[in-house]
Amino acid sequence: MQLSMGLFFTHVFAPYLLANSSGPALIERNLVYASWENAAASARDQGFDVEFLACTSNERDRSAVPSFARPATSLVHYALDARGHVMPTIGEIWVSL
Numbered sequence: 001m002q003l004s005m006g007l008f009f010t011h012v013f014a015p016y017l018l019a020n021s022s023g024p025a026l027i028e029r030n031l032v033y034a035s036w037e038n039a040a041a042s043a044r045d046q047g048f049d050v051e052f053l054a055c056t057s058n059e060r061d062r063s064a065v066p067s068f069a070r071p072a073t074s075l076v077h078y079a080l081d082a083r084g085h086v087m088p089t090i091g092e093i094w095v096s097l
Helices: 024-045 090-096
Strands: 007-013 048-054 078-080 086-088
Touching: 007 024, 024 048
Parallel strands: 007 048
Antiparallel strands: 078 086
């Protein structure tokens, strides 16, 4: 995405491939992504550029990056969340910006 020289916002997130590609988790993710896209469109109408930076640490999760997001460079340092999902570290995310 080409950003203007005005105000901009980078939304950093860590998508992952869902274990079950249907059901409540998929519905929730689709609603979240749709709300992000709508919010970004509203922000653009007000003069803010918005980009989405998707941070993943493996090829499997890289396939979960939505089309509206820019994938970060391959990340190698990570932490585990409560469910065991591999999450990128803040330091490595900053390097990807």
